[in-house]
Amino acid sequence: MDFLQVTLYLLDGFKLTCLLFALTLIISLPLGLLISFCTMSKIKPVSYVARVIVWIVRGVPLMLQIFIIYYVPGFFDFNIFAKVDNFFFLNTGMKDMGRFIAVLIAFSVNYACYFSEIFRGGIQSIPVGQYEACAVLGMKRRQTFIHIILPQVIKRIVPPTSNEVITLVKDTALSRVILVSELIMQAEKLMASALIWPLFYSGVFYLVFVGILTLLFNYIEKKLSYYKV
Amino acid sequence: MALLEVTGITKKFGETEVLKGINFELDKGEVLTIIGSSGSGKTTLLRCLNYLETADTGKVVLDGEIIFDGNEKGKIKAEEIRRKRLNLGLVFQSFNLFPHYNVLKNVTVAPTMHAKEKLKEQKKSISRLKGEQKKKAKEELKKRKEEILSGIEKEAKEVLVRVGLGDKLLSYPCELSGGQQQRVAIARALILKPKILCFDEPTSALDPELTGEVLRVIRELKNDGRTMIIVTHEMGFAKSVSDKVIFMSEGVVAEEGTPRKIFDNPENPVTKAFLASAKDSDF
Numbered sequence: 001m002d003f004l005q006v007t008l009y010l011l012d013g014f015k016l017t018c019l020l021f022a023l024t025l026i027i028s029l030p031l032g033l034l035i036s037f038c039t040m041s042k043i044k045p046v047s048y049v050a051r052v053i054v055w056i057v058r059g060v061p062l063m064l065q066i067f068i069i070y071y072v073p074g075f076f077d078f079n080i081f082a083k084v085d086n087f088f089f090l091n092t093g094m095k096d097m098g099r100f101i102a103v104l105i106a107f108s109v110n111y112a113c114y115f116s117e118i119f120r121g122g123i124q125s126i127p128v129g130q131y132e133a134c135a136v137l138g139m140k141r142r143q144t145f146i147h148i149i150l151p152q153v154i155k156r157i158v159p160p161t162s163n164e165v166i167t168l169v170k171d172t173a174l175s176r177v178i179l180v181s182e183l184i185m186q187a188e189k190l191m192a193s194a195l196i197w198p199l200f201y202s203g204v205f206y207l208v209f210v211g212i213l214t215l216l217f218n219y220i221e222k223k224l225s226y227y228k229v
Numbered sequence: 230m231a232l233l234e235v236t237g238i239t240k241k242f243g244e245t246e247v248l249k250g251i252n253f254e255l256d257k258g259e260v261l262t263i264i265g266s267s268g269s270g271k272t273t274l275l276r277c278l279n280y281l282e283t284a285d286t287g288k289v290v291l292d293g294e295i296i297f298d299g300n301e302k303g304k305i306k307a308e309e310i311r312r313k314r315l316n317l318g319l320v321f322q323s324f325n326l327f328p329h330y331n332v333l334k335n336v337t338v339a340p341t342m343h344a345k346e347k348l349k350e351q352k353k354s355i356s357r358l359k360g361e362q363k364k365k366a367k368e369e370l371k372k373r374k375e376e377i378l379s380g381i382e383k384e385a386k387e388v389l390v391r392v393g394l395g396d397k398l399l400s401y402p403c404e405l406s407g408g409q410q411q412r413v414a415i416a417r418a419l420i421l422k423p424k425i426l427c428f429d430e431p432t433s434a435l436d437p438e439l440t441g442e443v444l445r446v447i448r449e450l451k452n453d454g455r456t457m458i459i460v461t462h463e464m465g466f467a468k469s470v471s472d473k474v475i476f477m478s479e480g481v482v483a484e485e486g487t488p489r490k491i492f493d494n495p496e497n498p499v500t501k502a503f504l505a506s507a508k509d510s511d512f
Contacts, residue, residue: 133325136279137339137421138315141307147338151329227328228403 006190006198013186014205017172020104020182024168027108032115039120050116057113063174065110070102070178096180103175111168118160122153155224162217166210230293232257232456233425237299238287240273247273248284249480255425255473258454262467262488265477266503271460274477275429278458280314291316292424318423322430324410326402326417333398336385336417343421344377381420388416392446408439412446419450426450428459444470464507468492476500 001009038050057065073080081098088097126149134144176185187202231254240248247270255261263271277284277297286299296313326335348370355366389395392412402410411431418426428447432440444466450457451470461467467474467488474491476484476499484497495501 127325129321129323129325130327132281133321133327135281136314136317136319137417138311139339139342140311143342147342148327155329227401229328 001190001193001195006195006201009190010183010186010198010202010205013181013183013202016100016180017169017182017205018209020100020107020172020175020180021169023104024107024111024172025165027104028111028115031108031112033119035112035116036119036123039116040123054113054116057110058117062106062110062171063177066103066106066174066177069106070099099178099180100175102178103180107168107171107175111164114164115161118157118164119153121160122157123149125156126152152229155227155229158217158221158224162213165217166213169209169213170206231255232259232292234288234290235278236288238274238277238284238289239299240270240277240282240284247480248277251287251477251480251482253475253482253485255456255458257456259472260451260457260459260470261473261475262459262461262471263475263477264461264464264467264491264503265483269477270480271477272429275319275427275458275460279317279319279427280310281319315421316424318418318421318426320411320414320418320426320428320431322433324402324407324414324434326410326413328402331399331401332389332394332405332413333382333385335402335413336389336420337381339417340381340384340420341378344381345374348374348377385416385420388419389413391419391449392416393442406439407435408442411435411443415443415446415450425456425458428457428461430460430462432461432463462507464492464504476503478503 035050035054038046039054041047041050070081074082081102083098084101085096085098088094130148130152131144134148139148172182173184175182176188179185181189183202183205184199187199190198233255235254236252238248238251239246251270251274253261263274265271273282276282278289280297283302284297284299287297288295288299289297294313294316296316327338330338351370355363355370358366386395386398389398392415394409394412394416397405397409397413402413405413411434415426415431431447432443435443440463444463447457447459447466448470459467459470469488471488474486474488475482476491476495476497478497478499484491484495484500491500492504495504
């Protein structure tokens, strides 16, 4: 295989990596906000349960969580992901959709928990005076949060969020543990044909991706620097 | 009848009794200053009037409307509190401007929200109409919305010019001095046309050379006949701007009266002691 062929072959896996990355963000960011609300809830049982979930999810390796999500339904004779695999294969010809969805669930929940702590820190760092100012100006709680609190929270959480997002790019490689053909697994497959260099070459894809994200986050930070707190 | 009648306000934080039954009245156009040492309950009283704290007992009647009733406090809905508290405005010690909005937006954001809420209700009533009628009503509403929003902006500019910030409309709070920020905060409270404007130590967070510009604005408001309640440590200012002074000590009104009475002939020994210790600062 020449360089171009290898590149195309790796790109195939990279597509899946990107898809997993994008979908995880789309799901975990709002889910993380929801979880942060739960952990901050004044209703004690809600906050307690949310905190325990965050503790478990952050306390167990993501790789193990992928295994758990994918294999545990089988113990109950309800191998949902195999069924999804079959369903998609029969109807659309797409392979391994069940595995992909299992990984997506694991990633989304895992990252949502990390994001929830970032959001919680951001929200709690807004001075109480901002809420009081909104209150005496007759704003509703919703208006206060959306127009006054959230924009300030976003500015504060850009740096820690960018860290998590960059980690996510590389964590996608974990999905190969249940044989989702992402970038590294594609590179590994080539080892069967005695090609080792594609494995190292795959690092370039991650580097470029993270480079673009770094530029993007720098741009966002700059955009939000029009005011100081 | 007085514009504001406050009777029997008490407030405990845990076991600490911060307010032990506060009574006072305020007439329209009067300026009341509340003085007293730190921890005497001045700020808590102001916060109770503005619903930032809920008093335990007592009653507040403003312009004939019950603003707070200790017997009904569990029953009142958030929406009603929101409406009632707009009768009063509050300027904070630490300004609490919205850092992500420029000066103009800081002033317009609340009235814009209120106006949009009203328009939304009208929009609902239009949705029942049909055909040509609906189209016409929609266009009218859109026009009215633009008029209202540009009206708010015009008003905000006027208010900002009045507090001397006509040239800072597009600045952000972080670009302003403390005195300028506090004047934006005053403009932000004024645009909602509260019946009573409250100030919670409006100059305490300012460098000494910046207090003058804020006090000048407050004095101008008095000249406009605005009813105000001011918690302050600026004794000279309190003496000259007030119609009525309340001296608070340990959660009670220790003495009240005209500024002349309080500052020149205090009866209560506690008042005397407080004024003597405040004397070397500025009057």
